[in-house]
Amino acid sequence: MGEFSDKVFTVVRRIPTGKVATYGQVARLVGAPRSARYVGYALHANPDPGAEVNSIPCHRVVFKDGGLCRGYAFGGPAVQRTMLEEEGITFVDDDHIDMGACAWDGISGEVEEPEIPLAPPPGFDWERELGD
Incomplete structure (x- = not known):
């Protein structure tokens, strides 16, 4: 595959179970x-x-209106729908996913950066820390 396809496969692998991307x-x-x-x-x-x-879950990619791919390459829209339902995806009608509930934000499921503290922990002793 080419570089573009490899990038696509990398992104699609990051879509968490129970979510879809467009x-x-x-x-x-x-x-x-x-x-x-x-x-x-x-x-x-x-x-x-x-x-x-290690698979590439292309069944988690849908149209921007939540529509299933009519030409889903690996068995048709019925197979895509079944796979999505098995992952907990909800539908608003026969052919459209509830995007409000199931759209991936593009970042969740990623390894998050450690949280940076905004204040000292409870019970922090400034005098002891700053004393000579």
């Missing part, structure tokens, strides 16, 4: 806004589809 969102995350169609092309050639640990 083609356009994936395009923006790989640094290629306005390339949603090419994200679809890359996912159509996905070498390792599925929900297993």
